[in-house]
Amino acid sequence: MSSITIEHADGLPLPQRRWAILTIALGITMSVVDGAIANVALPTIAADLDASPAFSIWVVNGYQLAITISLLPLASLGEIVGYRRVYLAGLLLFTLASAFCALSHTLPMLTAARIVQGFGAAGIMSVNMALVRFTYPHALLGRGIARNALVVAVSAAIGPTLAAAILAVASWPYLFAINIPLGAAALALGWRCLPHTNRAAHSFDWQSAGLSAVTFGVGIFAIDSVGHGEPLLACLVEFGAALAAGALLIYRETHEAAPLLPVDLLRIPIFALSIATSIASFCAQMLAFVAIPFYLQSRFGYSAVHMGLLITPWPITVAFAAPLAGRLVEIYPAGLLGGIGLLLFGAGLASLAVLPADPAPLDVVWRMALAGLGFGLFQTPNNRTMIAAAPRERSGGASGMLGTARLLGQTTGAALVALFLGRYPVEGTRIALLTGVGFALCGALLSMLRLSPAGARGAEHVRVQEGQRMKGD
Numbered sequence: 001m002s003s004i005t006i007e008h009a010d011g012l013p014l015p016q017r018r019w020a021i022l023t024i025a026l027g028i029t030m031s032v033v034d035g036a037i038a039n040v041a042l043p044t045i046a047a048d049l050d051a052s053p054a055f056s057i058w059v060v061n062g063y064q065l066a067i068t069i070s071l072l073p074l075a076s077l078g079e080i081v082g083y084r085r086v087y088l089a090g091l092l093l094f095t096l097a098s099a100f101c102a103l104s105h106t107l108p109m110l111t112a113a114r115i116v117q118g119f120g121a122a123g124i125m126s127v128n129m130a131l132v133r134f135t136y137p138h139a140l141l142g143r144g145i146a147r148n149a150l151v152v153a154v155s156a157a158i159g160p161t162l163a164a165a166i167l168a169v170a171s172w173p174y175l176f177a178i179n180i181p182l183g184a185a186a187l188a189l190g191w192r193c194l195p196h197t198n199r200a201a202h203s204f205d206w207q208s209a210g211l212s213a214v215t216f217g218v219g220i221f222a223i224d225s226v227g228h229g230e231p232l233l234a235c236l237v238e239f240g241a242a243l244a245a246g247a248l249l250i251y252r253e254t255h256e257a258a259p260l261l262p263v264d265l266l267r268i269p270i271f272a273l274s275i276a277t278s279i280a281s282f283c284a285q286m287l288a289f290v291a292i293p294f295y296l297q298s299r300f301g302y303s304a305v306h307m308g309l310l311i312t313p314w315p316i317t318v319a320f321a322a323p324l325a326g327r328l329v330e331i332y333p334a335g336l337l338g339g340i341g342l343l344l345f346g347a348g349l350a351s352l353a354v355l356p357a358d359p360a361p362l363d364v365v366w367r368m369a370l371a372g373l374g375f376g377l378f379q380t381p382n383n384r385t386m387i388a389a390a391p392r393e394r395s396g397g398a399s400g401m402l403g404t405a406r407l408l409g410q411t412t413g414a415a416l417v418a419l420f421l422g423r424y425p426v427e428g429t430r431i432a433l434l435t436g437v438g439f440a441l442c443g444a445l446l447s448m449l450r451l452s453p454a455g456a457r458g459a460e461h462v463r464v465q466e467g468q469r470m471k472g473d
Helices: 016-048 058-081 083-103 107-126 128-135 138-169 173-177 179-193 206-227 232-253 269-300 304-311 313-328 334-353 361-389 392-423 428-451 453-472
Strands: none
Touching: 016 058, 016 083, 016 107, 016 128, 016 138, 016 173, 016 179, 058 083, 058 107, 058 206, 058 392, 083 107, 083 128, 083 173, 083 179, 107 128, 107 392, 128 138, 128 361, 128 392, 138 173, 138 313, 138 361, 173 179, 206 232, 206 392, 269 304, 269 334, 269 361, 269 392, 269 428, 304 313, 304 361, 313 334, 313 361, 334 361, 334 428, 361 392, 361 428, 392 428
């Protein structure tokens, strides 16, 4: 396929669009599933490699940390060299690192391979939504983002189940080896079908990339340290270092025309409100995801198999709500849909926190379904608003910020659960669920603020941007 751009075309033509959608789905599925399967396999890996649990946790943490520190720099790089190049390079690195993970015979080797794999996953995640924007016609963008959200939700849900199924018939290296044929297929498809886009004229800002890595990397460490009860002085030093690097980064970025940290986009009210809504909602989601298994096991005595079945309605209703929300956002304001969705999500978490002493399976199932329905209704309109609010040449920055907001929220939520479980062994899980309700309500309020005059001006900015683009087409 010849090198082309689509700045003057409304999405990709069929059937190229379908193959591009499949490529994007394969990449995001592998990167999300791999973040989940290692959690399930960690005890098995630690025992097989004769490693301590404390050291083996770096198989998970190294992957997450690599994604966190490189997400925004790679999103910026995508604007400069092209989103497809960053995506394909991420796929290639992820696939090769998966092979090294499968061949690792010591924990240091596996940890190093997982860190490299995390950088590959960041390449996939950083420009994923930008590619979605250039793949779908504008009229179908909401549905495209809904499908992408569905892939992420289903991948996160099936990760533990897939890991358990593979470990039942094979050894842990096959958890990573399965990525090799899938990655090769995605690379072949992506090389032929992913959209070519115009490239930004500015050069890559290495100093900002370094400051971004320190800000988010040390910030994540600080949040995690609080959650695991590290000494107060150490936590304060980590937070201080992250804040100092963040302040330098913001100062530097305010003087850049196309900043790596998208402070230019954060000046758009509707974009800033959508980012804040996303952080609050994913914090609530992770509070629930981490707390619910402990809650159902310790308080009600459910086995792992029963817990898996009882939690299943959550991803099922997300799968139902995400495409529905993708259609509704074409008719109703995203702020309204997101607010209603997060109110339903909060209601589901609150109802789980007040389960009766001896609940029937149906008592748990409908509560899980309500939480999933609310989250699915929120996620697609919010993501669409964030991506559409950015000028097309800044789609990489918007995509990177979307992923960063999700990671910040999820990391904070997981750290809060660890903190509550450590300090309140009996009631910690219930406190975590109620805290999740608080974050969901905060997110609902932030989402509704997009209906205010300031938010309406931001929405008008989005309509003007898209109107100008359609005229240019």
